[in-house]
Amino acid sequence: MRCHIFTRDDWGKTLDVQETECGSPEEALQLGSAGVANQPTEVWCGPRRLGRFEPERSHGRPLPRLHALLTLAERRLHEREQHISKQETLINRLKREGRDLALALCVLDTLIETQKTHLHERDLIVAEVAKRFG
Known part of the structure; x- marks a missing residue:
């Protein structure tokens, strides 16, 4: 299945999109969660959003x-x-x-x-x- 991993800014604007082939929704979510660094990330397969991941904010923003x-x-x-x-x-x-x-x-x-x-x-x-x- 074709999935997209979107990197968003704090206002929801798309900063980057990565297209990937995944064997399952779980695999797509795993790839999306691994990609979270400083920006929120969303994982989509087709028209369906599978999940959203937020970066760790415990130390505040740089x-x-x-x-x-x-x-x-x-x-x-x-x-x-x-x-x-x-x-x-x-x-x-x-x-x-x-x-x-x-x-x-x-x-x-x-x-x-x-x-x-x-x-x-x-x-x-x-x-x-x-x-x-x-």
């Missing part, structure tokens, strides 16, 4: 990894701020034109909720750094 995560979180926050600003500009234009705002306001609400999630993620990373060096 400092370079925390720095990379914080940089990514800050970049995402900045990008979302730009999206929110553009959406607010669009809403003002639609309002001046007397057009329906329902969909545009829903999109803005979604952008704001997403931004809150990214802020929380960034705060968790900052708290982990403070815990280690505070």
Whole structure:
């Protein structure tokens, strides 16, 4: 059976995919669990996820990894701020034109909720750094 082993980042984005032939689901899971280092790993056979493996976090994330995560979180926050600003500009234009705002306001609400999630993620990373060096 053809299986795929996905390496994910902390937000679920695929970093790497390895395709392999396995004799059984158990063999695929064994390969997936052996591949866990610093990133979460998922094992899929066809459309079915067989398992997810998390790296050992008992010693905390290494400092370079925390720095990379914080940089990514800050970049995402900045990008979302730009999206929110553009959406607010669009809403003002639609309002001046007397057009329906329902969909545009829903999109803005979604952008704001997403931004809150990214802020929380960034705060968790900052708290982990403070815990280690505070």
